[in-house]
Amino acid sequence: NxxxxxxxxxxxxxxxxxxxxxxTQDMNHNYMYWYRQDPGMGLKLIYxxxxxxxxxxxxxxxxxxxxxxxxxxxPLRLELAAPSQTSVYFCASSARDTQYFxxxxxxxxx
Amino acid sequence: DQQVKQNSPxxxxxxxxxxxLNCDYTNSMFDYFLWYKKxxxxxxxxxISISSIKDKNEDxxxxxxxxxxxxxxxxxxxxxxxxxxxxxxxAASPLDDYKLSFGAGTTVTVRA
Numbered sequence: 001n002x003x004x005x006x007x008x009x010x011x012x013x014x015x016x017x018x019x020x021x022x023x024t025q026d027m028n029h030n031y032m033y034w035y036r037q038d039p040g041m042g043l044k045l046i047y048x049x050x051x052x053x054x055x056x057x058x059x060x061x062x063x064x065x066x067x068x069x070x071x072x073x074x075p076l077r078l079e080l081a082a083p084s085q086t087s088v089y090f091c092a093s094s095a096r097d098t099q100y101f102x103x104x105x106x107x108x109x110x
Numbered sequence: 111d112q113q114v115k116q117n118s119p120x121x122x123x124x125x126x127x128x129x130x131l132n133c134d135y136t137n138s139m140f141d142y143f144l145w146y147k148k149x150x151x152x153x154x155x156x157x158i159s160i161s162s163i164k165d166k167n168e169d170x171x172x173x174x175x176x177x178x179x180x181x182x183x184x185x186x187x188x189x190x191x192x193x194x195x196x197x198x199x200x201a202a203s204p205l206d207d208y209k210l211s212f213g214a215g216t217t218v219t220v221r222a
Binding site for chain 2: 004040041042043045048090096097099101102103104
């Protein structure tokens with residue numbers, strides 16, 4: 001049982017490039033989330049989904065897009081990467097209140 | 111506006127002693143509270159939770175206390191062990207809303 005998996009683990013982007021962070025969960029959870037964590041800060045919610053085909057914005061959605069075509073997958077798309085998007089990104093899933101996190105993707109935009 | 115605050119960025123404790131981590135919140139709609147533990151280069155892992163109908167929840171060496179009137183919760187780790195050295199995040203969510211608000215975290219160092 002893998003839980004929540006994320007790829008890639010690390011990535012360096014140039015300003016203006018785009019990329020997709022992948023997230024997959026095998027727990028059949030309806031709820032999925034994307035967070036970013038900046039140094040010395042807590043996790044901030046970017047986007048979330050309550051089920052396939054349903055997504056909504058979190059606290060810091062600007063510069064990101066998501067889709068949820070299946071229960072298992074919740075990719076996060078960065079368009080026109082900016083230095084402010086340098087962060088560690090965590091994907092999580094839950095059946096109810098308790099969220100389970102992936103190992104994270106460390107993204108640097110130069 | 112940060113709704114969950116952990117005012118102590120770090121805590122150093124001797125092995126075998128008690129670690130007490132504190133968390134304050136401002137949103138009176140918060141109904142469910144969680145603690146997560148995070149090691150470097152890993153994702154947060156769920157540690158323990160408490161709902162607003164309780165004032166205490168215990169799981170082995172970990173106990174969470176909730177004081178609703180003070181909008182305050184704490185995590186006690188007894189006895190502290192070297193493997194407890196990690197960053198601990200407090201999180202909260204409102205009733206029937208599973209989105210979590212996180213504190214900034216407290217780094218715990220357990221000294222041998």
